[in-house]
Amino acid sequence: MTIKEIEKEIIEEFEIFGDDWESKYEHIIDMGKSLPLINLNLKTNNRIIKGCQSNVWLNTDLINDKILYTADSDAIITKGMIALMVRVLSNQKAEDIVKADMDFINQIGLKEHLSPTRANGLLSMINEMKKEALKRI
Amino acid sequence: MMDLIKIREQFPILNQKINNCDLIYFDNAATSQKPISVIESISDFYKKSNSNIHRGVHSLSRSASEQFELARKTVANHFNIDNEQQLIFTAGCTDSINIVAQGLAKFHLQKEDEIILSTYEHHSNILPWQLWAKENKGVLKIIPLLANQNLDYDSIEKLITHKTKLIAITHVSNTLGLITDIERIISIAKKHQLPILLDGAQSAPHMPVDLKKLDVDFFVCSAHKLYGPTGVGLLYLSQKWLDKLPVSKSGGGIIKSVSFENTEYADGALRFEPGTPNISGVIGFSNAIKFINNIGITTIFEFEKKLVQHAQKKLREMPEIIMYGESDEKAGVISFNVKNHHPFDIGTLLDNYGIAVRTGHHCTQPLMQDLKIQGTVRISFAIYNTIEEINYFIEKLKKVIKMLQ
Known part of the structure; x- marks a missing residue:
């Protein structure tokens, strides 16, 4: 699936919740629980993304021309957010990752998490994932 | 009731x-929310009295100056400060601590001296001292915690040496809400003739602070945590330090006379308030104090x-x-x-x-x-x-x- 196709799938998934923020967050939390976890020996300080109130570790691999991300966080909502990003961007070509507009975040009603002052650092996560992809082009 | x-x-x-x-x-x-009296006092100032203070001969300036000095009296009374010239308006708690740290660094603190802080301290009462310590091989000694998260007051005597020059301590832990036994610390400090800086950021909004009774050397707090506006706070200096603490910021309005070679500074609080102060903020501050006193x-x-x-x-x-x-x-x-x-x-x-x-x-x-x-x-x-x-x-x-x- 392309990034756009996955985004479309997620938008449809979130449409069910409407204004029900509780169900939306429960879904994010569930996604956090199913995140492909980063190997324990990769949870090093140099893999911590700065700008988050909780610790977020991100590991990037290039396998068969595709970027593979694994991540973890000690806060479950943050973990859910990053799971969402991994779902969209992992297993894609580096060029496509760098170009991705990530506009789906607005469409699933999580726009406020993109603010630069937001303590969960969703913006820092995306920047870091793109930066790591760019290094591998 | x-x-x-x-x-x-x-x-x-x-x-x-x-x-x-x-x-x-x-x-x-x-930060606390602001009552309507504080909000309106600020807009009223701009609507009716806005003018620069000190030295103005016109009516508006005189009125603004009077309001500003009246505010100093109101705030000084609240903290039981006899001489309101000992109360300096600053940009807030952080600013006040920096003024003291930079002033003391000029003549009181020597290389390799020691300052005692507590484990409770907010970064704003650590970093200004750490900055001095890094430049002067100074040492910060820390009062540890007991198992119940109270400070280990018994340890303070052991931390004091002939190089100790100051105790800078918070009145209330901003994280835990625990109240420091400041009377006990003051008595230790007096015994060793050590000056004390008391950080009242978290005590002033919640409890009585009587500076005459406490008799500390420096007291600081911010208005915005006690129902007042942001960007304004106070620094209280004991009479002993009022004329002795060197200024770290300088500029207009705080002088008796200036030539290109030399400056004779004004007396009292004015010496530490260069430039146009946050006049509306100070007026808002005094109205916050009035709000507190009404309750x-x-x-x-x-x-x-x-x-x-x-x-x-x-x-x-x-x-x-x-x-x-x-x-x-x-x-x-x-x-x-x-x-x-x-x-x-x-x-x-x-x-x-x-x-x-x-x-x-x-x-x-x-x-x-x-x-x-x-x-x-x-x-x-x-x-x-x-x-x-x-x-x-x-x-x-x-x-x-x-x-x-």
Whole structure:
């Protein structure tokens, strides 16, 4: 699936919740629980993304021309957010990752998490994932 | 009897809805909300009296100067300062501590000297001293915690050497709400003739502070935590330091005479207030003090103590809650964690119910390191908070914990 196709799938998934923020967050939390976890020996300080109130570790691999991300966080909502990003961007070509507009975040009603002052650092996560992809082009 | 409904009516922001819920504001230790009297005093100043203070011959300037100096009297009276010239208006607590640190670095602190701080300190009462220490091979000695998270007062004597030059300590821990036994520290300091800087950022909003009685060398606090505007605070200097502390900032308005070669500085507080001060902020500050005095600071303390006791009791009933610095004698602040959950998750979900709490290290990373935690959820109260709000918060906290499981 392309990034756009996955985004479309997620938008449809979130449409069910409407204004029900509780169900939306429960879904994010569930996604956090199913995140492909980063190997324990990769949870090093140099893999911590700065700008988050909780610790977020991100590991990037290039396998068969595709970027593979694994991540973890000690806060479950943050973990859910990053799971969402991994779902969209992992297993894609580096060029496509760098170009991705990530506009789906607005469409699933999580726009406020993109603010630069937001303590969960969703913006820092995306920047870091793109930066790591760019290094591998 | 205090009329809580009448008090709440004075805070327009409390009528706001957050995510379609009533706003419950439990982040008062970060900044308190402002009563209408404070808000209007600031806009009234710009509508009716705006003019630069000092030296003006015209009526407006005289009126503005009078209001500014009257504000100094009002604030000085509140803290029981006899000579209002000992009260300097600054940009806030951080600014005040920096003025003292830079001043003392010029003549009081020598290379390799030592300063005593406590484990409670907010970064703003660590960094200015650390900056000096790094440049001068100075040493910061830290009063440790006991198992109950109170300070280990018995250790202070052991920390003092012939190189100790200052004790800089907070009156109330901004993270735990625990009140420092300042009388005990003062008596130790007096015995060794050590000056004391008392950080009143978290005490001034919640409890009586009598500077004549305490007789510390320096006292600092911010207006915005005590119902006043942001960007203004105070620095109190004891008579001994008033003429001795060198200025670290200089500029217009604080002189007797200036030539290109030399300057004769003004006496008293004016010496430390270069440039056009935050006039409207100072007027807002004095109106915040008037708001407090209309209720009575002791009444505020007793009321908030009841809120703390009620919230602690409710939290204690929840086995998954770990509280830090639990005590019935606190100044409006409770810090806790939920077992196996990150404070960030708790805070994010509570926000969706309109409940404003603070999560993280609260600018006290050394304290977090000592407690071996990354952060806490902090709830902090003000005079407009209610028992009902606490009950609603507890109900939603339970729901949030369920969601996270």
